[in-house]
Amino acid sequence: MSHAQAAPTDVVRVIGLVKRYRELVALDHLDLAVRRGEIFGLLGPNGSGKTTAINCILQLLSYDRGTIELFGEPMAPGRYDLKARVGVVPQQVAVFDELTVRENVDAFCALYVRDRRRRRQLVDEAIDFVGLGDYARFRPAKLSGGLARRLNIACGIAHRPELIFFDEPTVAVDPQSRANILDGICRLRDEGATVVYTSHYMEEVEQICGRIMICDRGRAVAQGTADELKRMISLGEKITAEVGELSEGTLERLRGLSHVLSADCADGMLRLTCEASAHNLTDALGVLTAAGVRLGRVWSEPPTLNDVFLELCGRELRD
Ligand SMILES: Nc1ncnc2c1ncn2[C@@H]1O[C@H](COP(=O)(O)OP(=O)(O)OP(=O)(O)O)[C@@H](O)[C@H]1O
Numbered sequence: 001m002s003h004a005q006a007a008p009t010d011v012v013r014v015i016g017l018v019k020r021y022r023e024l025v026a027l028d029h030l031d032l033a034v035r036r037g038e039i040f041g042l043l044g045p046n047g048s049g050k051t052t053a054i055n056c057i058l059q060l061l062s063y064d065r066g067t068i069e070l071f072g073e074p075m076a077p078g079r080y081d082l083k084a085r086v087g088v089v090p091q092q093v094a095v096f097d098e099l100t101v102r103e104n105v106d107a108f109c110a111l112y113v114r115d116r117r118r119r120r121q122l123v124d125e126a127i128d129f130v131g132l133g134d135y136a137r138f139r140p141a142k143l144s145g146g147l148a149r150r151l152n153i154a155c156g157i158a159h160r161p162e163l164i165f166f167d168e169p170t171v172a173v174d175p176q177s178r179a180n181i182l183d184g185i186c187r188l189r190d191e192g193a194t195v196v197y198t199s200h201y202m203e204e205v206e207q208i209c210g211r212i213m214i215c216d217r218g219r220a221v222a223q224g225t226a227d228e229l230k231r232m233i234s235l236g237e238k239i240t241a242e243v244g245e246l247s248e249g250t251l252e253r254l255r256g257l258s259h260v261l262s263a264d265c266a267d268g269m270l271r272l273t274c275e276a277s278a279h280n281l282t283d284a285l286g287v288l289t290a291a292g293v294r295l296g297r298v299w300s301e302p303p304t305l306n307d308v309f310l311e312l313c314g315r316e317l318r319d
Helices: 050-057 101-109 116-129 145-157 175-190 201-207 226-231 248-255 280-290 306-313
Strands: 010-021 024-033 039-043 065-070 084-087 163-167 194-199 209-216 219-224 237-243 261-264 271-273 293-300
Touching: 010 194, 010 201, 010 226, 024 050, 024 163, 024 194, 024 209, 039 101, 039 175, 039 261, 050 065, 050 163, 065 084, 084 145, 116 145, 145 175, 175 194, 175 201, 175 280, 175 306, 194 201, 194 271, 201 306, 209 226, 209 306, 219 226, 219 306, 226 280, 226 306, 237 280, 248 280, 280 293
Parallel strands: 039 194, 039 209, 084 163, 163 194
Antiparallel strands: 010 024, 010 065, 209 219, 237 271, 237 293, 261 271
16 A cells, blocks of 8 residues: 555654564554544454554554654654644543542543633533533443443543544443444534544444545555445445245356356345446346246345455454
8 A cells, every 4th residue: 555645634644654562563554644624434353453553643652663743743752742632532441430420531631731710611511522411420330331431532532632533432332322422423523623433333434434444454455435445346236135946047147147246045045246337136137037036025235344344355344
């Protein structure tokens, strides 16, 4: 993959990042460019290097090679001026058990904001933002998993950072908190923040991210919008049909259609994969009808990001 293009609006720019843990190459010449005001998705299976990349960018981890710039300036462990402009919501909930919800948010905000009055306002806004107003006096142990995640988010965003990293914030979260979290991330973007969002949930990434980088084994496999990624693969359409008896000859005729990539039948289900074409369904139905095949339900689906991952990396996104 070519080096990330520098653009004046890039908020994060990473070039050739290499991180090794002994023999294991966790990041293998990773390039990354995140534009101001976007939600940028890092999509990859467990162990693909997403957390390592974030920790290197934040200088929480040393790395072997590579250049990292934030807001157009070189990032280094001592650049507290840059760090103050960044918010982090780590994968594991990391809060103080002995402090209340409100005291926790205040403690994190105090790392960046000295003025007490200003801080009181920011803390109130962050608690409101994640919908924890009724729990402000609770200690974290009393919160459900989803509410604890929301507290984690409030702690990461209270100081109004321009750039926010969310590392898998919806893992093991109930649907209501998940919707609240995704909605909150979009609102942060709408208010002007730039967001880097890591996940192995393709649906979430597709739902909220403008551009997406697919990563695997520490490498950037492909990047673009979800539509651009889907156009990078040969698969354009998946057709499924409930069928009665189907002869090997009919299957062969389906395989012979000009845009069909594969045709297989098992347990009364016919599955076709096709290149993008306007006539896949009518062509397939033509063959099936001519052969007198009894049909039940028939449906067609566009590729998913899992299909993109499968074709580019040779395995499922979630294994
Ligand atoms: N401290 C460590 N020592 C040795 N290997 C590590 C360490 N931390 C991470 N790794 C390895 O580096 C690779 C990348 O891990 P990383 O946690 O960055 O992936 P990830 O995409 O964030 O996945 P996950 O969602 O599971 O955290 C994995 O193979 C992991 O086992």
